[in-house]
Amino acid sequence: MPSITGVSAVDELPGPEGRGPALKDHAAGTGRLGDRLFGGAARGAGVLVISLVTLIAVFLLSQALPALVKNKANFLTSSEWTVGGDSPRFGIANLAWVTISSSVIAMAIAVPVGVCVALFITQYSPAWLSRPAAALIDLLAAVPSIIYGIWGAFVFGPHITGFQNLLNTYLGWLPFFGNDTDGVDSSGTIFFIGIVLSIMVLPIVTALSREVFAQTPITHREGALALGATKWEMIRTAVLPFGKPGVISASMLGLGRALGETVAVLIIVSSLPGGSEWSWSLFNGGETFASKIANNAAEFDSAQKTGAFVAAGLVLFVLTFIVNAIARVVIERRKAFSE
Amino acid sequence: MTVAVTSDSTLGAGRPGEPAFGFGHRSRGRALRNQLARVVMWAAFLLALLPLAWILWTVVSRGGELVLHSTWWTNSQRGITSRLTGGGAVHAIQGTLIQGLVTAVIAAPIGVMTAIYLVEFGRGRLAKAVSFMVDILTGIPSIVAALFIYAVWVTTLGFQRVAFAVSLALVLLMIPVVVRSTEEMLKLVPNELREGAFALGVPKWKTIVRVVLPTAFSGIITGILLGLARIMGETAPLLILGPYTPNIATNLFGGFMATLPTMINTNRVESLQPALDRTWASALTLILLILLLNLAGRGFARFGRLKT
Numbered sequence: 037m038p039s040i041t042g043v044s045a046v047d048e049l050p051g052p053e054g055r056g057p058a059l060k061d062h063a064a065g066t067g068r069l070g071d072r073l074f075g076g077a078a079r080g081a082g083v084l085v086i087s088l089v090t091l092i093a094v095f096l097l098s099q100a101l102p103a104l105v106k107n108k109a110n111f112l113t114s115s116e117w118t119v120g121g122d123s124p125r126f127g128i129a130n131l132a133w134v135t136i137s138s139s140v141i142a143m144a145i146a147v148p149v150g151v152c153v154a155l156f157i158t159q160y161s162p163a164w165l166s167r168p169a170a171a172l173i174d175l176l177a178a179v180p181s182i183i184y185g186i187w188g189a190f191v192f193g194p195h196i197t198g199f200q201n202l203l204n205t206y207l208g209w210l211p212f213f214g215n216d217t218d219g220v221d222s223s224g225t226i227f228f229i230g231i232v233l234s235i236m237v238l239p240i241v242t243a244l245s246r247e248v249f250a251q252t253p254i255t256h257r258e259g260a261l262a263l264g265a266t267k268w269e270m271i272r273t274a275v276l277p278f279g280k281p282g283v284i285s286a287s288m289l290g291l292g293r294a295l296g297e298t299v300a301v302l303i304i305v306s307s308l309p310g311g312s313e314w315s316w317s318l319f320n321g322g323e324t325f326a327s328k329i330a331n332n333a334a335e336f337d338s339a340q341k342t343g344a345f346v347a348a349g350l351v352l353f354v355l356t357f358i359v360n361a362i363a364r365v366v367i368e369r370r371k372a373f374s375e
Numbered sequence: 376m377t378v379a380v381t382s383d384s385t386l387g388a389g390r391p392g393e394p395a396f397g398f399g400h401r402s403r404g405r406a407l408r409n410q411l412a413r414v415v416m417w418a419a420f421l422l423a424l425l426p427l428a429w430i431l432w433t434v435v436s437r438g439g440e441l442v443l444h445s446t447w448w449t450n451s452q453r454g455i456t457s458r459l460t461g462g463g464a465v466h467a468i469q470g471t472l473i474q475g476l477v478t479a480v481i482a483a484p485i486g487v488m489t490a491i492y493l494v495e496f497g498r499g500r501l502a503k504a505v506s507f508m509v510d511i512l513t514g515i516p517s518i519v520a521a522l523f524i525y526a527v528w529v530t531t532l533g534f535q536r537v538a539f540a541v542s543l544a545l546v547l548l549m550i551p552v553v554v555r556s557t558e559e560m561l562k563l564v565p566n567e568l569r570e571g572a573f574a575l576g577v578p579k580w581k582t583i584v585r586v587v588l589p590t591a592f593s594g595i596i597t598g599i600l601l602g603l604a605r606i607m608g609e610t611a612p613l614l615i616l617g618p619y620t621p622n623i624a625t626n627l628f629g630g631f632m633a634t635l636p637t638m639i640n641t642n643r644v645e646s647l648q649p650a651l652d653r654t655w656a657s658a659l660t661l662i663l664l665i666l667l668l669n670l671a672g673r674g675f676a677r678f679g680r681l682k683t
Contacts, residue, residue: 074580081488082505095526152419180608268412296516298611326518333615349522360514
């Protein structure tokens with residue numbers, strides 16, 4: 037079964053006589069025309085993939101630079117956003133805050149729950165339930181984000197305001213749960229989108245964690261049990277340490293998804309009027325990189341305006357690139373150790 | 376995946392007087408924590424199912440009625456204002472299918488060839504780089520892919536925002552899904568099949584085309600269907616590149632083309648009930664479409680599972 041996480045369970049399986057397909061005799065290519073053409077086409081497709089990613093970076097950079105040069109405000113620390121006219125002033129401070137804080141809330145919920153669900157599927161569920169349970173959780177990943185958006189805005193949202201009020205009443209002395217706008221009674225908040233994002237990210241965290249937990253060597257588990265560990269102690273001392281790199285990787289992949297989510301954020305979070313005061317409150321609206329771009333697609337009429345939004349997109353691209361690269365490196369290193 | 380040894384026996388590790396092994400006596404605290412962990416795991420699973428059930432119930436109960444009308448599957452929204460009830464979604468369904476098909480036609484060959492390169496040819500640094508870039512492509516937010524296509528298609532080449540541009544953005548999102556699943560399937564093809572073909576003097580390319588690909592065929596189809604299921608629900612590229620129209624449109628290179636996600640997005644901002652009903656009905660239609668693709672994909676996977 038192909039995994040959405042892109043990590044292959046087969047990578048761990050030895051091929052015939054312990055050799056994977058990738059190690060087979062290279063001399064099978066005969067140098068005939070057919071081989072050269074076919075091999076060339078396959079290599080061409082691979083090179084195309086590399087060049088696509090490179091092109092994305094190049095194009096975004098080339099379109100963002102002119103706008104960034106003209107920008108009169110500090111791009112990283114300003115929270116203004118005036119992109120038209122002769123002296124555009126725009127910065128990403130507010131976008132970065134909303135993007136990162138909502139993603140952090142999402143991860144704070146999705147990682148513990150996702151890991152528990154993965155443990156449930158691999159360790160606790162009755163044998164008949166584990167496959168359907170995994171399929172059901174995967175189904176969460178198949179629901180399109182626009183449907184999370186309308187469900188969050190119309191159905192789930194009204195139920196969250198009570199909880200927000202509760203947090204505000206008892207933890208309001210914390211700047212995060214403070215109430216310096218009238219946001220608590222609205223569900224268009226950073227806090228709420230964090231919760232919705234956590235649901236969207238959960239299947240990603242679960243899928244990869246599940247794969248690594250299932251690969252815990254049976255000797256580790258039986259060893260722990262033979263020493264008298266309870267099931268939970270066995271999980272804590274054998275399964276979790278073994279799966280830790282997988283969980284980190286899974287969280288990174290999930291984080292990448294949360295950072296880049298567009299439509300659900302666009303629908304749920306109410307954008308702030310221009311020139312609003314900076315606020316640390318999570319009960320505030322705002323825009324993420326992605327929702328800012330999508331919200332203003334109609335404004336892409338001049339190269340300068342487009343460039344400003346492309347610059348925001350570039351930052352998002354770099355963020356997700358880093359996060360995904362970390363995920364990849366962590367899981368690669370684990371592979372190197374477990375072989 | 377089944378645990379061979381169950382640990383639920385109430386036998387303690389050490390009786391009093393015996394040397395305690397790694398985990399010491401089985402005190403009540405330990406037993407309690409063990410039970411607590413079990414409860415927490417079950418609770419986490421049920422908690423995760425809650426939103427799924429809630430979403431499905433919402434969409435079915437609010438959109439079901441309209442979807443059951445025959446006009447939903449035969450009419451477009453032409454001439455239907457937000458005051459009027461009814462109308463159909465055929466324009467949007469058609470648009471989603473057309474764009475998905477065009478995307479698949481472009482992305483599937485590239486994805487499959489890349490996977491063939493990675494499994495059958497790839498070695499050394501280029502293969503590592505390709506594999507890494509596939510991972511990066513997996514993680515690219517759809518809005519960034521859309522912005523890239525906008526930068527190329529509209530800003531640089533000066534074309535209009537048309538359905539084909541949407542498909543190009545979706546291609547970027549579909550390629551990595553196809554590559555990863557095809558790669559997986561190709562790795563499952565037993566090496567003996569390849570070696571048998573080589574021993575008979577069959578050239579490598581013919582071995583791949585006539586032996587390896589047919590063996591992995593159903594798995595590759597599964598990957599393509601799952602890839603389609605992923606991209607058909609994407610909305611961000613549509614917001615930037617594919618404006619909505621209430622009319623039936625089939626031209627990939629001119630004019631607007633409706634899709635289910637943009638139909639949802641257009642109707643959700645209306646305040647009148649008929650439009651809101653259409654929001655949920657088109658959401659239900661989209662979920663049904665994606666569910667169907669997922670089921671078809673899984674069916675293919677089961678139907679053609681390799682017997683090794």
